[in-house]
Amino acid sequence: MKRRALVIGGSIGGLFAANALRGIGWDVTVFERVEDDLASRGAGIGTHEELRAVIQRLGLTVDETIGVWVHTRVCLERDGRVSHRLATSQLQSSWARVYRLLKDAFPAADYRFGMALERIEQDAGGVTAIFADGTRCRGDLLVGADGVHSTARGLLLPEAQPRYAGYVAWRGLVDEATFPPADREIFECYSMCFPEGEMMLSYPVPGRGNDTRPGRRAYNHIWYRPTDFHEALPRLCTDASGRCHGISIPPPLIRPEITARIKAEARELLAPQIAAIVERTEQIFFQSVFDLESPRMALGRVALLGDAAFVARPHVGAGVTKAALDAECLAREIQAAGGDLDTALACYERERRLFGARIVARARRLGAYIEAQLKPPSERTEADRQPPPEYLMREIGTINLDIRALTAPG
Numbered sequence: 001m002k003r004r005a006l007v008i009g010g011s012i013g014g015l016f017a018a019n020a021l022r023g024i025g026w027d028v029t030v031f032e033r034v035e036d037d038l039a040s041r042g043a044g045i046g047t048h049e050e051l052r053a054v055i056q057r058l059g060l061t062v063d064e065t066i067g068v069w070v071h072t073r074v075c076l077e078r079d080g081r082v083s084h085r086l087a088t089s090q091l092q093s094s095w096a097r098v099y100r101l102l103k104d105a106f107p108a109a110d111y112r113f114g115m116a117l118e119r120i121e122q123d124a125g126g127v128t129a130i131f132a133d134g135t136r137c138r139g140d141l142l143v144g145a146d147g148v149h150s151t152a153r154g155l156l157l158p159e160a161q162p163r164y165a166g167y168v169a170w171r172g173l174v175d176e177a178t179f180p181p182a183d184r185e186i187f188e189c190y191s192m193c194f195p196e197g198e199m200m201l202s203y204p205v206p207g208r209g210n211d212t213r214p215g216r217r218a219y220n221h222i223w224y225r226p227t228d229f230h231e232a233l234p235r236l237c238t239d240a241s242g243r244c245h246g247i248s249i250p251p252p253l254i255r256p257e258i259t260a261r262i263k264a265e266a267r268e269l270l271a272p273q274i275a276a277i278v279e280r281t282e283q284i285f286f287q288s289v290f291d292l293e294s295p296r297m298a299l300g301r302v303a304l305l306g307d308a309a310f311v312a313r314p315h316v317g318a319g320v321t322k323a324a325l326d327a328e329c330l331a332r333e334i335q336a337a338g339g340d341l342d343t344a345l346a347c348y349e350r351e352r353r354l355f356g357a358r359i360v361a362r363a364r365r366l367g368a369y370i371e372a373q374l375k376p377p378s379e380r381t382e383a384d385r386q387p388p389p390e391y392l393m394r395e396i397g398t399i400n401l402d403i404r405a406l407t408a409p410g
Ligand SMILES: Cc1cc2nc3c(=O)[nH]c(=O)nc-3n(C[C@H](O)[C@H](O)[C@H](O)COP(=O)(O)OP(=O)(O)OC[C@H]3O[C@@H](n4cnc5c(N)ncnc54)[C@H](O)[C@@H]3O)c2cc1C
Pocket: 008, 009, 010, 011, 012, 013, 014, 031, 032, 033, 034, 038, 044, 045, 046, 047, 095, 115, 116, 117, 118, 145, 146, 147, 148, 149, 150, 151, 152, 169, 171, 222, 287, 288, 305, 306, 307, 308, 314, 317, 318, 319, 320, 321, 322, 323
C-alpha cells in the first residue's frame, strides 16, 4: 500500500516537498490555511543554480521564462554616480513564477485550501493532523512546511521562536514600461545603494503574468531599514483606524502617511534613479526580518522543512533554494532508507540542520551592521561595522559555491 504524507503549508516549501514525495511514489495531500490561490503573493527572488537543478530533477521545465538574467551589479552613490561595477550573472525570478510551476505540477484535487492545522497526534503507527474545522487526517509522515510562524513547530518545539533582527525590508515592484529612456541601463543591472546603516537592492524580475519579455518585465526593490521593535514597528503596523496588527500589516492597510514618508526618505538617502523607482511604486509594503533556528528538524513522524525549520535573513537570498534542497533531501533519504522512516528522518535532520545553521549564521553576519544601528555607537563592535560596498556587492545573494560547501559533509 502507498505511504501517505500530509504536507502542512502549500507555499513553495510545501509544494517542493509534495512534488518530491509524489515523485518517489507516496500519496501526498497538501493542506494550506489560506482560502485561495497564493499566486498574487510575494515579490522578486534571486535564484541559484542549485534551485534550478532541483526543479529539473523534479521533471519540470526550466527555460528562459523562469526569470530574467542580470549580468552586472552596480553600486550607486547618493548623487547617482556608479561607484563600483561587478560582472556577475544571476537569474532573478519571482515568487509567483516558482509557485505556479510547482502548483501546476501537483494534482489540484490533492491540494486543499482553507485547512489550518491546529493539533498533531502521533503514535507508533503514524501521525494524525487535526484541523481548525475539526477534520482529522492520518498519514505515515507529516511535513511541517508552514513557514516562519509554523504551527507544527510551535506544537513540537515551542521554545524555537523567530528572533526579530531589528530591521524591516521595504519592498515593491515597478513595471519596466514606466522606466524613462535615461534609466534603461539601471533596469538591466542589479543596483545597490548603501546609505549609512542601511541597504537598498533592486533588480529586474518577471513582470505581470510572469512575463520575461523585454518591455514587460518589472523591477523589484528591497530596502532594509533599522526599525525598533517596541515603538517604530508597532507604529508601522497600525492602520488608519488605529488598530495595530502585530508585527506585520496587510499592504493595503499601510497608512498613506507612512508610504509618503518612505518615498521622501528615499529622495533624501538614495541615488535619484532609485528614489524615482520607489516614488513610482504603487504598493510599497514591508516584511520584518527574522532569524530562526530549530534545534530539531525531525520529531517522531514529523519533519520540519523550509522556513518552518530555519529562516536566514534575506541577504543570502536563499529561502526558496533552501526549501527546495530540504524537500529533495527528505525524499532522497526516505528512498535510500527503503521506507525506514526513523533512519530516513535521522539522516534528513543531520544533513539539513547543519546547512540551516550555517546559512543563518552567514546571513546574520551580512546584516549585522543594519541590526547594530539600534545600539548606541559606543556599544558597537568590530562585527557591527558596515562592510565596504565591494564586499557586499560580491556577497549579497550569491551563495552558489557556499551551498556546495555547506552541503559537503563535516
Ligand atoms: C524580504 C524577503 C526577501 C526574500 N528574498 C528571497 C530571495 O531573493 N530568494 C529566496 O530564495 N527567498 C527569498 N525570501 C524567502 C522566501 O520567501 C521563503 O523562504 C520561501 O517562501 C520559503 O517558503 P516556505 O514554504 O518554507 O514558507 P512560507 O512561504 O512562509 O509558506 C508557509 C505556508 O504555510 C501556510 N500555513 C501557515 N500556518 C499554517 C497552518 N497552521 N495550517 C496550514 N497552513 C499553514 C501559510 O499560509 C503559507 O502558505 C525572502 C524573504 C523575505 C522576507
